Amino acid sequence: MxxxxxxxxxxxxxxxxxxxxxxxxxxxxxxxxxxxxxxxxxxxxxxxxxxxNRTVYCPRCHDARLDNKAYAYLLGLYLGDGHITTSRRGVYVLWVFCDNKYPGLMDLCASAMEAVFPVGTFRVSRNGCTSVKAASKHWPCLFPQHGKGHKHSRPIVLASWQQKVVDDHPEPFIRGLVHSDGCRILNRIRKKGRNEYYEYPRYHFSNTSSDIVHLFTTALDRLNIPWKSHTRVRPPFQDQTIISVSKKAAVARMDAFVGPKY
Incomplete structure (x- = not known):
């Protein structure tokens, strides 16, 4: 019973x-x-x-509360390594792909999904990565960027309510983007004329969508974090734009809320 x-x-x-x-x-x-x-x-x-009444659990269709910090982080993950599919019954599935080298990020992703929407999360192991996913009929309500084709092949523009969330919480948004399509590395430089090297940390973020790159750099600007960009040519694939944060104070600022993947 x-x-x-x-x-x-x-x-x-x-x-x-x-x-x-x-x-x-x-x-x-x-x-x-x-x-x-x-x-x-x-x-x-x-x-x-x-x-x-199946809308009462959706912050967009009803008055359910949205965890804005968790959403900003999940939005970054979605824009980087996520996508939404649909089943024959009209149920949508949010997928976020995580490298198997970083099991801690899978836990963070699952926690963010559950904080944003009251759904159970699941993990599907693939070759070299794990898909963290959750099913709901209302994922497109929270991610109106969902559409056909790759993100770099169509405009990616935030809705006004999404932009407000990102403006209010740029740190978790940046963290989600770095955790999906970025990294923290040690740059190794050889001293001129000497067989010696020095190392310094830096952050990299790369994406083929100019709109997503713009969202990332705008969030950095909002926090007064300086950055530089260059383009990586990857024929026959789409060229990637790489954003680097390398100044000592800027890296320290990023370390305060991003840090290395784990």
């Missing part, structure tokens, strides 16, 4: 687009019980209105 709270939670998760198997794992309930509650006559959700 399961409590009413458990039953209602399974209906809530189904309304968000989770599969029966995912709900079973998250709630500790058998798939057969979940399907019986939905299609049988043993139990039903607390109210029919609650079952039908």
């Amino acid at each position: 399961y409590s009413r709270d458990v039953v209602d939670e399974t209906f809530r998760l189904k309304a968000l687009g989770l599969t029966d198997k995912a709900i079973s794992t998250q709630c500790g309930v058998s798939v057969q019980a979940i399907r019986h509650w939905r299609y049988g006559n043993r139990r039903a959700p607390a109210t029919e209105a609650r079952r039908q």
Whole structure:
């Protein structure tokens, strides 16, 4: 015998687009019980209105609270290494690809997804990377940049409410972009005329979308962090723009809220 709270939670998760198997794992309930509650006559959700109103969990369709800091970070991850797909049932899946060398970033990504939207996250192992994903019918509400084709092949412009979030929280936004398409490295330089080297840290961010690069540099400018850019020619692929932050004070400022990947 399961409590009413458990039953209602399974209906809530189904309304968000989770599969029966995912709900079973998250709630500790058998798939057969979940399907019986939905299609049988043993139990039903607390109210029919609650079952039908699937927008109450979406900050854009309803008045649900949005964790702006977590969203700014997740937006950076999405613009760098994320995309959204859709199933036959109209359920959208947000995917963010993480290098297997950085398991800590997978945890940060999953935490951000769950903080932004009350959904369960899943991980799919691939060759050299892991996809952190979550399903919901409302991901396009939070990421209106979703569309056909690669991001560098279409305009990437933030909605006014997204721009306000980024303006108010540029640090987690920059962190998300660096964690997806950037890195912190040690630059090794040989001293002129001598067989000696010196090293200094610097940050790199690279992307083929000029719009995404502009969003990154605008956020840096907002924090008064100096940067330089150059283009990497990658025939036959799209050229990449590389943004570097190398001045000592600027790197220290970035270290305060980004730091190395882990």
